[in-house]
Amino acid sequence: MKPAPFKYIAASSLDHALTLKAEHGDEARFLAGGQSLVPAMNFRLARPAVVIDINGLDEVAGIDHGSTIRVGALTRYCALERDSEFLGCCALFADALPHIAHPQIRNRGTIGGNLSHADPASELPAIAVAMEARMRLKSARGERVLAASEFFQGSLTTDLAADEMLVDVEFPALPPRGGVCFMEMARRRGDFAIAGVAVIVTLDMEGRCSKVRLALCGVGDTPVDASEAAAPLVGQACADEPIKAAAAAIQATIEPAGNVHASADYQRHLAGVLAQRAIRTAYQRAVHAA
Amino acid sequence: MQPDRHEISISVNGTAYRRSVESRTLLSDFLRHDLLLAGTHVGCEHGVCGACTVLLDGAPIRSCLMLAVQANGHELSTIEGLASDSGELSPVQRAMHEHHGLQCGYCTPGILMTMTAFLKQNPSPSEEKVREALSGNLCRCTGYQHIVDAVMAAAQAMRAAAP
Amino acid sequence: MTTRFFGAPVKRNEDRKLLTGQALFIDDVELPGMLHAAFLRSHAAHARIKRIDVSRALQRPGVVAVYTADDYGAYWQPGPLLVPPPPIPRSIFNLRTQVPLAKDKVRHVGEPLAVVVAESRYIAEDALDDIDVDLEPLPAVIDLEAALRPGSALVHDDLGSNVSAHVHQSKGDYRAAAAKAHLVIKRRFAYEHGIASTIETRGVVAHWEARSQHMTIWDTTQAPVFVRNGLAAVLGLGERQVRVIAPFVGGGFGPKIMMFYPEEVALPWISMRLNRPVKWIEDRLEHFFATTHERGQIHDAEIAVTRDGRILGVKDVFLHDGGAYDPYGLTVPINSQCTLLGPYVVPSYDSTFTAVFTNLPIVTPYRGAGRQHGVFVMERLLDLAAHELNIDPAEIRRRNLIPADAFPYKNGIIYQDFSQLEYDSGNYEPVLDQTLQAIGYAEFKQEQEKLRAQGRHVGIGVACYVEGTGIGPYEGAKVQVQANGKVSVATGIGTQGQGHFTSFAQIAADQLGVDVTDVEIVTGDTDQFYWGAGTFASRGAVVAGNAVNEASRAVRQKALKLASDAFECAEEDLVLADGKISIVGIPEKFLSLGELAKRANPMRGAVKPGTEPGLESTQYFGPPSGATANGVHAMIVEVDPDTFDLKILKYVVVHDCGTVINPLILEGQIHGGVAQGIGNAFYEKLVFDDQGQLLNASLADYLLPTALEVPRMELGHTVTPSPLNPMGIKGAGEAGAIPVGPLFAQAIEDALQLKEKNVELLEIPLSPSRIFDLIKASEP
């Protein structure tokens, strides 16, 4: 399990990295935390001819707190975990980060690497979709901004062109009277989810749901945006009936494929159970926030 | 194709090294076979077992998931640097001995490095926290109980020794 | 003799090296000029080899050689039969052992086709891609029942069937027992054991020195002497020309015992061919196919019981997945067959098994070695009977335990060590009592009602087992006092974390009156000790431990004799303590052991006839048959009724492995065993498709339990010494792992009240998804 040969170039600036990527295209891979790329190279499942190390690019690392929160692609999980202001604004991360791998991996893995890798079982793509994050992509040609839901195209596939880099992700701050919850079930802590649910419930002044965003991981080829299925919650206070109905509608929208750990039936069942639990918790947290 | 090689300078356990490495050389292989610091072990080469854990600028990382060339300019700590120069074991090493926290000892380097960093950040951890912190290190021999006991005891010893 | 160390929780001598990164493991061996090997492995489970073309690989810079089966010439021979089948009348055994490199046909995914030798492992792996292989796929034999149907594809064409073995053993008259029984329960059980998955994979380094005509082989083996003898024979060398060193080995658990794996056979040959040292370190991906597994059995079993739950008889017919080759003879299925009987009085037993060749990796013993399968069947049958008869599960077990006055207890069938299965000693009921006490069985039953009323789903399980341990043939030890007063002990077994450096030192230290840290143990180096079998079947402590004891005692006698001559006094007037021998009451008049060692090797004068120089002795120990340990595990779990995830709230083990050498090490063995048992019961599953492809060949998907899955365990023990060895010890290496499967099944059924839903958990491993699917399937 040793990587095939490649040419290694440590990018000295964002422009340098983008120029290199424009030059080498699909033959080249950016190396961020390396926590998905290097295992794939060790198994020789990935054999890039050129590896562009972007770890030196401080300009794409860090968290910018403004009216929205802008997170540089190279920001590591451990930096997110340590930033209490960030965890306050993007509370789904507070729920989700402990589920991502283990401390040693969170010391290296980056948000940009995670989202670009686009593992449908990963927590963060679902959270990005639930939060309606906006992804900024840059290339030597210029830059564009994409909604998270457009960014994820399939299992391990994104809308990134061969010369593009994800440079940062913009998250809207949690609205007032908003409550969130991320829940997942994995066989062991730190494993990829068998199913996971990210929910944001916003309440009106009467304590009824005015908006719900809900996305799932692990149950499709991409993170699944099930906000529409959950929409009947709008106008409802936290109560069993509407939550159950929403969960049933969510179960009907997903098409899990099953895997070595779970049958498709079980994944669907679990999605319903977790959706109910997460929606209820999000409501409660929203009430608390209000 | 000629192998792609790079000059790197790194410090391991306070000793500076300059070496030329092929870009694909994993940090774990570099430490073990180039620097002959074979105390760091390799169990899976895909980031799961934790045997290869070393400290990169003080933080535990998987040395099998990092290229040696990436460590250029960084400081590493490995199991060989834990005991004092006079051979006195560190509190975690000592507690592992006293509580029988190792059997075959293959997972031990990764566990020592992980826990050394963990206790620095968390001087008074609960057992649950210790288990969480340990969950990225697989041990097939011990069932973890004696390791957990050792870490709890080491924490206590370190607190008692702190000024 | 004072027992300062024997029985005490002595800290381990070997720890310091391991804790400071100074212990030598296989991949730490670095030799000048060393080459690196990588094996090209079959991607198909079953295929005919049309062509292997290595010419492109040979051209790659850095590649030194590439070999296929054809290059081996006369060296190409199937491996040896490692454990001959016991002489059971009318049994069938078809021997087909693994080959060093596949020729004509491949029989499982991962079977090696060629080996590349290069200047680095990186280059060797590059060159694997350069080899052109043409395989013509054949239908894969995967399903055990389908494998036995006429017309099935054949793993070994010349055999005419896929039967590896067929064995029938019985005692009493089961048919008569069933006829008079109040109740007969019959079910199908499926038990899969997984892979040992040591954290260190396997490895071999071979170094042929042409000038001295000597071969040194470092090998991750549990049985170095056996490997030396075998390799010397195939290499055409004398045994004195071959030295096998098992360095520190990162976990064994069975698959590292003595397979004569293709890589073990290849490396020494390559080193001789190229006259350079060669290293091969298995990577984790290879480990999933190239190292042996333990896998599944399907049992159709029935139990006949009286109205009050007494066993009248058990009948069992089972299929055993043996994989592509059967070098271990009947070891695994016969363990299942024998261990099924457990600690119970089973007046009649009728058991038949068929071991089946499949196109899957080879099955050999892994911690428990088939015992789990048998114990699962028996324990589940008792649970089912208890339910039908409305008897408490713990109570039905108690009623059937072999009474204390019935030992030695003959079981009337033949065990893996060829002898009649006989339990040497035991006192089972107190073990059960102590377990129930520790888990709080009676209190829990009340508490459970309350918790259920609060909507919490908690359940309890209790499972019993026996474990045959410490089988022969023999081990030896050479104990020697050195001139510096330190004691050296050499044995032929390997060590993989069992603490032999310490437990053997404890034994020697007590006999010789020295500190335990003054005893150096050498294991696993055939040049240090010539004879022996190996570390397996929970036998290291029992067999080698007794040999160390005998040899230490002999040295003690020698020392006392020398001192009594020197002091001109009777031996009874001497005390041996603190590394010296002094005259009783005159502590200032003494001779140190080191001084005595020097005197035992005089530079002048003759050694008297009938004596030998040196303060040393070599002794051997061979038990007449295995010592039987026993124990009970109990567990309380809480199950989430919606996700079916579970949390272990309490785990208790009470066991009896005779006299205990070191309780600290013993605890560690039990903890580790339970952790592996938990993995087996609920996390670890090898998932093959119908083409024999392993779908989860990574540690990300083959789920070894972490510190969060393994709970704190509470241990207790009782001591019933074994009469079969002077120290009274029984092995303990496998006890922790054996009964965990039935415990999970029982506790989960209880927690979710599955009996009321007509759901029975008759298989292992379980998982949340599997429990959900079973419940769903039972719903109308």
Ligand SMILES: Cc1cc2nc3c(=O)[nH]c(=O)nc-3n(C[C@H](O)[C@H](O)[C@H](O)COP(=O)(O)OP(=O)(O)OC[C@H]3O[C@@H](n4cnc5c(N)ncnc54)[C@H](O)[C@@H]3O)c2cc1C
């Ligand atoms: C044992 C283990 C357990 C894990 N468990 C989980 C888990 O439970 N949940 C989870 O989500 N993840 C898990 N991971 C994966 C981990 O989170 C990875 O860190 C993450 O998926 C990738 O981030 P990275 O920074 O390491 O990216 P890298 O591995 O460096 O890169 C991943 C891919 O993204 C590309 N890339 C990286 N950055 C950019 C960029 N800015 N723009 C464009 N392309 C880019 C790379 O070229 C590569 O193709 C686990 C990993 C391990 C080893």
Ligand code: FES
């Ligand atoms: S070897 Fe690096 S995590 Fe296993």
Ligand code: FES
């Ligand atoms: S002590 Fe053997 S793997 Fe941990």
